[in-house]
Amino acid sequence: MKYIIMLAAMLLIGMSSNNVQAQNNEKDNFLVQVDGLGCPFCAYGLEKKFKEWKGLKNPKIDMETGNFTFTYPATQKLTIAAIQKQVEAAGYTPVSVVINRADGSVETTKKEVEVTKKTTQASQKATITVAGNCDMCKARIEKAANAVKGVQNANWDNSTQQLTLLLSNATSVQTVEQAIAKAGHDTPNAKASDKTYDNLHGCCQYPRLK
Amino acid sequence: MNVYHNTLLVAVLLIMIGCDSPKATEKTAEATNTVPTAKWQEVERIDLDTIAPIGLTYFKGNLWIADGDNNQLVKLTKAGAIEVVLQDLERPMHLDGDADYIYIPEYGKDVISRFDGNQKTEESMEQLDAPASISVQGARQAVADFYHHQIWYNEGENWVAFGEKGKENGQFHYPTDVQLVGDKIYVADAYNHRVQVLDKQGKWLQTIGEAEKMNATTGIYVNDKALFATDFENNRVLVYDLEGNLQQTITEQLEKPTDVLQVDNRIYVINYGSKELVVYEYQ
Numbered sequence: 263m264k265y266i267i268m269l270a271a272m273l274l275i276g277m278s279s280n281n282v283q284a285q286n287n288e289k290d291n292f293l294v295q296v297d298g299l300g301c302p303f304c305a306y307g308l309e310k311k312f313k314e315w316k317g318l319k320n321p322k323i324d325m326e327t328g329n330f331t332f333t334y335p336a337t338q339k340l341t342i343a344a345i346q347k348q349v350e351a352a353g354y355t356p357v358s359v360v361i362n363r364a365d366g367s368v369e370t371t372k373k374e375v376e377v378t379k380k381t382t383q384a385s386q387k388a389t390i391t392v393a394g395n396c397d398m399c400k401a402r403i404e405k406a407a408n409a410v411k412g413v414q415n416a417n418w419d420n421s422t423q424q425l426t427l428l429l430s431n432a433t434s435v436q437t438v439e440q441a442i443a444k445a446g447h448d449t450p451n452a453k454a455s456d457k458t459y460d461n462l463h464g465c466c467q468y469p470r471l472k
Numbered sequence: 473m474n475v476y477h478n479t480l481l482v483a484v485l486l487i488m489i490g491c492d493s494p495k496a497t498e499k500t501a502e503a504t505n506t507v508p509t510a511k512w513q514e515v516e517r518i519d520l521d522t523i524a525p526i527g528l529t530y531f532k533g534n535l536w537i538a539d540g541d542n543n544q545l546v547k548l549t550k551a552g553a554i555e556v557v558l559q560d561l562e563r564p565m566h567l568d569g570d571a572d573y574i575y576i577p578e579y580g581k582d583v584i585s586r587f588d589g590n591q592k593t594e595e596s597m598e599q600l601d602a603p604a605s606i607s608v609q610g611a612r613q614a615v616a617d618f619y620h621h622q623i624w625y626n627e628g629e630n631w632v633a634f635g636e637k638g639k640e641n642g643q644f645h646y647p648t649d650v651q652l653v654g655d656k657i658y659v660a661d662a663y664n665h666r667v668q669v670l671d672k673q674g675k676w677l678q679t680i681g682e683a684e685k686m687n688a689t690t691g692i693y694v695n696d697k698a699l700f701a702t703d704f705e706n707n708r709v710l711v712y713d714l715e716g717n718l719q720q721t722i723t724e725q726l727e728k729p730t731d732v733l734q735v736d737n738r739i740y741v742i743n744y745g746s747k748e749l750v751v752y753e754y755q
Contacts, residue, residue, distance in 0.1 A: 302540050306563040350740040464663035
């Protein structure tokens with residue numbers, strides 16, 4: 263009887279340590295969509311910065327789609343916020359993050375596409391100069407503009423440095439300029455702070471507007 | 473009679489001085505109707521298919537291309553075919569080659585790899601953070617360190633670092649290419665949008681290209697007369713003399729050019745944007 267109990271105890275201990283090891287081996291899968299992967303030197307840098315996280319495995323960047331995928335130990339519980347921060351630190355604009363957790367749950371930043379109630383509001387077209395350099399700038403500028411309530415569409419052209427806007431009456435060009443300047447890009451009536459400009463990635467440090 | 477003869481003589485002389493000779497006329501015409509000077513002109517375009525070219529070198533009679541997106545080294549055969557030779561690299565960048573090896577900076581893992589055509593060996597350089605280019609000249613080597621904004625230099629013994637992050641002379645902002653030329657070190661100072669020239673003690677000598685307002689000077693090639701610089705975002709290659717005077721702006725068939733190389737009387741430019749190799753001849 264004594265030996266049976268000892269054997270049972272050893273089996274239980276063995277199963278328990280196997281469970282711990284299995285948990286440690288479990289990975290969360292991450293899909294991050296990033297805008298502005300036009301410059302390979304910078305895009306490879308994004309991957310490299312993420313690889314500084316010990317435990318990150320299987321990093322892969324698809325330059326065409328902007329998809330960046332990797333796995334990370336589930337026990338670390340890496341958050342969406344941490345990922346977004348790391349992407350922005352590398353100078354890029356995170357569009358969406360999807361985490362497929364090892365336990366089967368899914369976390370995402372993706373939102374359902376808004377019903378274009380915007381189109382029911384009156385639209386006005388405006389064009390403003392916005393200083394920038396590259397595809398990363400384009401992504402940042404357009405994201406900042408589109409985040410302003412009342413902006414229905416924003417499209418920035420690097421060759422002309424012009425941002426074409428479609429606005430409803432809910433906002434103004436001045437409000438959009440301020441939002442863009444806050445993101446780091448000079449406009450005629452609103453300038454980025456020196457600190458924000460200095461924090462832009464090297465390839466984004468455009469000639470300042472006077 | 474003498475007065476008449478003298479007058480006639482003076483008149484003849486005046487007529488001769490006043491008229492241009494036919495040869496002089498031709499020379500004048502030549503001076504005003506200038507003969508077009510020779511320029512680099514496109515002669516061939518090669519589709520690289522899915523290759524995303526970052527670096528280019530010439531080794532054992534063939535062009536070799538670093539495919540940064542797909543982490544591989546490919547050879548362009550003389551027939552124009554693309555042959556994948558080495559895979560599983562980690563973001564290979566601007567290459568160099570000598571008689572024995574291709575030197576491959578692997579940006580993703582901070583090593584310089586050497587490939588003899590069959591086998592690859594790695595030299596880890598822990599002091600690096602994203603090597604973007606290597607240049608080899610005998611026992612001398614130079615490496616562009618992207619995230620440290622420095623050039624590492626070695627004359628066969630110890631590595632020394634030149635430069636720091638900044639916009640002043642001798643400072644760099646993400647250097648992406650480097651070339652040893654005699655006693656000079658040429659640097660593609662990408663996000664300062666210029667080329668800088670140092671001596672082998674790291675002392676700044678010259679800056680080239682600021683007037684042309686490049687946008688990301690990603691690749692360079694220097695011969696004994698000219699400097700070629702790829703202007704990535706402006707889709708052009710600028711050609712300078714070694715004093716820094718602009719000689720030509722090449723725009724044909726360029727889309728996000730990353731590197732340039734001369735072999736014999738041709739220059740080769742790789743386009744990251746259109747995934748092409750474009751060939752120019754001096755005509």
